[in-house]
Amino acid sequence: MRAGRSAHAPARPPGTATLVLAGAARAVTAVLDEGLSADAALAAPLHEPQRAAINAVTLGTLRWYLRLAPAVLPLLARPGMQTDARLRSLLVCGAHQLEYSAHAPSTTVAAAVDAARYLGLDRAAGLVNAVLRRFLRERDTLLAAVDRNLAARHAHPDWLVEALRAAWPDELESILAANNTHPPLCLRVDTSRISIADYLQELAANGTPGEAVPAVATALTLAVPVPVALLPGFEAGRVSVQDPSAQLAALWLAPRPGERVLDACAAPGGKTGALLEAAGGPIALTALDSDAERLTRVADNLRRLGREARLVHAGLGAAPDWWDGVPFDAILLDAPCSGTGVIRRHPDIKLLRRPGDIAEFAARQGALLRACWPLLRPGGRLLYATCSVLPAENAAVVAGLLTAQPDARELPPPGGVPDATLRPCFPGWQRLPGAAGDGFYYACLTKEEGALQR
Ligand SMILES: C[S@@+](CC[C@H](N)C(=O)[O-])C[C@H]1O[C@@H](n2cnc3c(N)ncnc32)[C@H](O)[C@@H]1O
Incomplete structure (x- = not known):
């Protein structure tokens, strides 16, 4: 990271708290002003020793941005005042630390003032000091006013x-509260190689x-998250990081040895591995995705797991030239979606999505589902899944297919109950x-044998 220090900056080297706040302010600005995902913003070069802390402050600030910003940013207001986006982000990061961390308030304010200088905002250093000190004095009143609105409170x-x-x-309130929790680290165990x-x-x-997760036979949750490198057997592919709700998709589709299976939106391959493990024997799996870069991550995942699939870089659509015309026994369509079920893992979703996005996702999801239908054999199974909790992307999309395709019928959940x-x-x-687990939607469809196909 470049220091960005001006001639008026203090001579002493920046402390850890300063580097963390400056790094988090940059990342939050990249999300809010450039529309980057938090993952992309945090992939930028960061101070390595501070990487974990910058990640934590960035995600925490994004998680609480819509509560903290209306409490702290109005304190900046002066008629006609133009403020730098990084200054606003820094103030909200500072307010996050004051409200949600155990650090001494005076240390946080001093670090925020130094971070302003470190970011080249020397002239705003006094303002940062004044605004955060006022936030500290008045935060009960300021936050009480914000919290009167349900959306802002959450x-x-x-x-x-x-x-x-x-x-x-x-x-509603339990979903909003769950969205603001810190998600646990969950693992998928390859139970064909080792029991839970x-x-x-x-x-x-x-x-x-860790402990086993009820209702998902391959899942467990760790009491305290650890780097994956410290997990026994991770490099050898005995376990993978995956939320239980995501794991349920492969268990629901339940591929059987010898079947031809299509993972229709496969990248980065979390469910590709889960499908291969769930089959309990060899399957002919095609993993397709329209994003070449993301498809390389499927290859990486399979290499670690010691599993094989045919990788296809293509967009689902009419007249697929990658298809040999032999229909699939089972298809997983894990469709691109708003991600409104995984906000606790990706709090930036609250800031990046716009209301109009939902109809766009729904139109795309409907097209993908229609494109998959001719690829399924009569009697085969197609699982449509999303990590959205909004019916427009879920039941409405599936209902559209059921209406358009008289040979489509919904199957009950695995085990029937x-x-x-x-x-x-x-x-x-x-x-x-x-x-x-995360919020996830599943609908398993079958194609009736002997029915007329449109
Ligand atoms: C929800 S993600 C899939 C996640 C993946 N199943 C997993 O478990 O790791 C959706 C994927 O759909 C892909 N996609 C979007 N439009 C597509 C299309 N028209 N054809 C194929 N893949 C598409 C995206 O590139 C993205 O990788």
Whole structure:
């Protein structure tokens, strides 16, 4: 990272807290002003020793931005005042540290003042000091005023709260609260190689205890997150990082040995690996994605897992030239979506999505589902899944296919009996974000044999 220090900056080297706040302010600005995802913003070169702390402050600030910004930014206001985007981000990062961290307030304010200088905002250093000190003095009153509004209290945009209210009126507050929690680190165990019980024992012996996740036979949660390199057998592919709700997709489609299976939106390959492991024997898996760069990550994942699939770089659509014309026994369509079920893992979604995005996603999802249908054999299974909790991207898309294709019929969940984490959506089933995992939607369809195809 370049220092960006001006001639008037203090001679002493910046401390850790200063570097963390400056790094987080840059990343938050990249999300808010350039529309980058938090992952992309945090992929920029950062001070290595501070990387974990910069990640934590950035994600925390993005998580609470829509509550903190209306409390702290009005304190800047002077008629006609133009403020630098990095200054606004720095103030909200500072307010986040004052409100949600255990650091001494005076240390945070001093670090924010130094961070302003470090970012080349020397003339704003006094302002940062004044605004954050006033926020400290008045924060109870300032936040109480913000918290009168439900959306601001939970740091969500109004339009999303209204969409969630319309879809899940009884669960609204629990969804909003779950979206602001720190998600646990969850693992998928390749149970064809080691049982969950045996892997839990290895974890305990390794000093990284975990526990099995009910209703998802391959999943466990770690008590405390650790770097993957410290997980026994990670490099050898015995375990992968994956939320239980994402794992459920492969268990639901339940590929069987010998089947021809299509993973239709495969990258970066989390569910590709899960499908190969769930089959319990060899399957002919085609993993397709329209994004060449992301497809390389599927290859990396498969290499680590020691598994094989045919990788295809192509967009799903009419007249697929990558297809030999032999229909698939099973298809997973894990469609691109708003990600409104995984906000706890990606808080930037609250700031990046716009209300109009939902209809655009729905139109794309409908087209992808229609493109998959001719590829499925009569009697085969197609699982449509998203990590959205909005019906427009889920039940409405599947209902559209069921209406358009008289040979399409919905299948019940695996085992026929839905577990308590699944809510019926007619068609399909929804998991809401919470203790059981991320928010995910699933609808399993079959093509009736002998029916007329359109
Ligand atoms: C939700 S992600 C898939 C995640 C993946 N299944 C996993 O578990 O790791 C959706 C993917 O759909 C891909 N995609 C979007 N439009 C597509 C299209 N027309 N054809 C094929 N893939 C597409 C995107 O590149 C993205 O990788």
